[in-house]
Amino acid sequence: MEVLTKYVKFEETIKGSRFLSELIPCSSQAQAREILKAQKAKYADATHVVHAFITGNGAEVKGMSDDGEPSGTAGRPALDVLSGRGCTNLILTITRWFGGTLLGTGGLVKAYGNGAKGVIAAANEEGAFQPLVAKRAFTFNADYSLLKPIKNLMESGNFHFWNVKEDFGTEVTLTGEIQADEYETFASKLKDLSNGKINL
Structure with missing residues (x-):
């Protein structure tokens, strides 16, 4: 199990929609709520601020939200990527600015999943993960x-x-x-x- 030690971001544009993926260290569900609130205030002009988080020494506390995207197309694929990485004490927000073209449910799952994969890859590259120490x-x-x-x-x-x-x-x-x-x-x-x- 590893923990995130610093902020990492990844950005891409898909069919005119801008997706900004941000990984932020986070040690509790309460802190995840505070970070999400701050992100939503920071990106008040965005269409959606989707999130997924994992905390706890055994990665036992998890949560996510589609933030208005069709159910299961945004938060769930993001959380699945985080869970697959074997990490804890982090929150991922993926902020979308709608570009005028509907992506469809399959396209959304792919876009949010890729956003999560992209920021995890960037974090790996930057050495942002460290082993969890009890x-x-x-x-x-x-x-x-x-x-x-x-x-x-x-x-x-x-x-x-x-x-x-x-x-x-x-x-x-x-x-x-x-x-x-x-x-x-x-x-x-x-x-x-x-x-x-x-x-x-």
């Missing part, structure tokens, strides 16, 4: 005298962290996320350097 949250308090050794441990290069925050009160509180398969080793090292005072 993370585990942590929180612990430590005496100020332990802050330097803890920082040395965290900066040793043996661990991968995200969103680390320090709060200074009577003790220092550290919160963040660590790569899940490194959690137990990190917990053990913390316990050792604090003589058993820090337990994750």
Whole structure:
């Protein structure tokens, strides 16, 4: 399973209709709704803003919409392409500006499917996908005298962290996320350097 790490776009014109396909990193259904709302506002002059999204570590949350195109001709083919790629945490919007020629249901399925394939190919080319890393949250308090050794441990290069925050009160509180398969080793090292005072 891979995740999208950056914005990617792909554009084509079919029988006068302009199709703009955009892949945007997205970590939840709520965020997908916000992105879609922003896209619709940004492209208020467009005929349709079709979307498909996948989120969750196991790609378990999925959604799509035809946005006024005939049922099953737009969102479904786009979602099928995303599902086939084995990716998660992204939303695809395909914005169409109608060019005057009706494409028919078969033509629409092909156009939206190709838009999804085109932007996925562009993302592959740009190296926009990275393997999904399972993370585990942590929180612990430590005496100020332990802050330097803890920082040395965290900066040793043996661990991968995200969103680390320090709060200074009577003790220092550290919160963040660590790569899940490194959690137990990190917990053990913390316990050792604090003589058993820090337990994750």
